[in-house]
Amino acid sequence: MTKSASRLLTGSVLAVFVVFFVLPVLWLLLAATKTDQQLVHDNPLSFGSWQALKANWGALTAFQDNAIMQWLGNSALYAAISLVITLCVAVPAGYALAMTEFRGRRTLLVSTLVVMLMPNATLVVPLFLEINAVHLIGTMWSIILPYSFYPFGVYLTYIYFTTAVPKDLLAAARMDGCSEFGVFRHVALPLATPVIALVGFFSFVANWTNYFLPYVMLPESSQMPVQVGVGTLLSNVPSFNPAVGTLAIQRPQLALATLLAITPVLIVFLFAQRFLVGGMLAGATKE
Numbered sequence: 001m002t003k004s005a006s007r008l009l010t011g012s013v014l015a016v017f018v019v020f021f022v023l024p025v026l027w028l029l030l031a032a033t034k035t036d037q038q039l040v041h042d043n044p045l046s047f048g049s050w051q052a053l054k055a056n057w058g059a060l061t062a063f064q065d066n067a068i069m070q071w072l073g074n075s076a077l078y079a080a081i082s083l084v085i086t087l088c089v090a091v092p093a094g095y096a097l098a099m100t101e102f103r104g105r106r107t108l109l110v111s112t113l114v115v116m117l118m119p120n121a122t123l124v125v126p127l128f129l130e131i132n133a134v135h136l137i138g139t140m141w142s143i144i145l146p147y148s149f150y151p152f153g154v155y156l157t158y159i160y161f162t163t164a165v166p167k168d169l170l171a172a173a174r175m176d177g178c179s180e181f182g183v184f185r186h187v188a189l190p191l192a193t194p195v196i197a198l199v200g201f202f203s204f205v206a207n208w209t210n211y212f213l214p215y216v217m218l219p220e221s222s223q224m225p226v227q228v229g230v231g232t233l234l235s236n237v238p239s240f241n242p243a244v245g246t247l248a249i250q251r252p253q254l255a256l257a258t259l260l261a262i263t264p265v266l267i268v269f270l271f272a273q274r275f276l277v278g279g280m281l282a283g284a285t286k287e
Contacts, residue, residue, distance in 0.1 A: 031255035032056055039251055052252070060253045063233070068257055070222060071229035076264070078143050078214075078225055079207040085148035086203040091196060094157025095184055099170070109158070116151040124212055131217065142217040143225070147207050153199040160195040161188065201272040208265055226261045233257050 027044055034048030035055075042048070060068055097109060115123075123146075131142045165188055173183045189196075211227040218224055221232065235241050236249045 028255050028259060031252055032259055034252050036250040036252060039255075048252075053256075056250070056253045056256050059250070060256055063236075063249060063253075064221060067221060067229060068226070068233075068260060071224050071226040072260060072264075074140075074223060075208055075225040075227070075261075078140060078210075079204050081140075082144045082148045082207045083200055083203050085144070086150045086153055087196065087200055089148065090150050090153030090199055090203075091157050091189070091192065092184070093154045094159075095161050095188055095192075097154070097158045098161035098165075109155075112151045112155050112158075116155055120210075121212055124216055127213065128216055137217060138219055138223070140223065143210070143214050146213060147203070147210060150199070150203050150206070153203060156199055156202075157192065157195055160192060164195075165191050197272060201268065204268055205265055230254070230257050230261050 023045075030045060030047055031039055033050070033053045033056075034042065035052050038048050038052070097105065127146050128137070131137055131146070136142045136145075170183050170187055173187045174180075178186065208225075209227060210225065211231070214223075214225050215228050215231070218228070221229075224232070233249050233254050236244050237251060237254055238244050238248050239251060
């Protein structure tokens with residue numbers, strides 16, 4: 001391939017990326033600065049006004065007495081508690097599966113892989129029956145517990161400890177009198193910083209973007225995470241639901257709510273990306 005053809009291909013790929021990924025985000029940012037009429041009739045990529053943005057913010061926070069902030073707080077609480085439990089469970093479980101041989105180990109690994117590959121929607125009904133059996137429907141634990149035991153995190157840490165952690169290093173620690181827990185705590189865990197960050201990031205994103213499970217489990221608006229709350233706002237937009245009454249939400253306010261819902265994930269991604277790169281480079285060389 002010639003140099004000019006390579007540049008043309010690269011430019012074409014970047015142009016497609018901009019059209020399908022950058023432009024919708026730019027439109028969403030600009031939509032929050034417009035009135036509903038401006039959103040329909042003005043240039044899609046034009047800026048509205050700061051006054052319109054302020055008015056949209058006021059209307060959004062007035063919906064159900066500032067429910068949007070309560071939904072964001074709920075999402076943060078659910079994701080944070082689930083993240084802590086996930087790391088406390090997935091990392092030791094992956095280490096145990098990688099370093100020990102026991103009857104049923106292969107079956108457990110295959111089961112973990114199968115559950116990991118199943119769509120989340122297929123698990124909602126059995127999870128509902130299980131949570132209902134222990135009378136936790138309508139509580140925050142009906143959301144936190146199912147996502148705290150994270151099959152993808154277990155399998156990811158299993159692969160990492162199997163392939164990236166030197167067995168000789170762990171054996172040397174055991175020969176020096178270190179207990180198995182001490183080997184995990186003082187040798188394996190510091191080496192696993194990149195995969196711990198990766199599991200933590202994916203766990204947080206999975207919990208923050210979780211919609212169907214809390215939609216089924218949580219009946220009260222005050223308990224909803226922000227993803228379900230945005231769905232509630234959508235049902236109160238006259239353009240999508242003509243029967244809506246005095247609690248109407250306009251499309252620019254819905255766009256602003258969507259921006260609020262995705263901003264924490266973007267912030268976490270930026271910090272996690274930097275941490276992951278640093279952790280991977282730190283473990284790239286061996287003394």
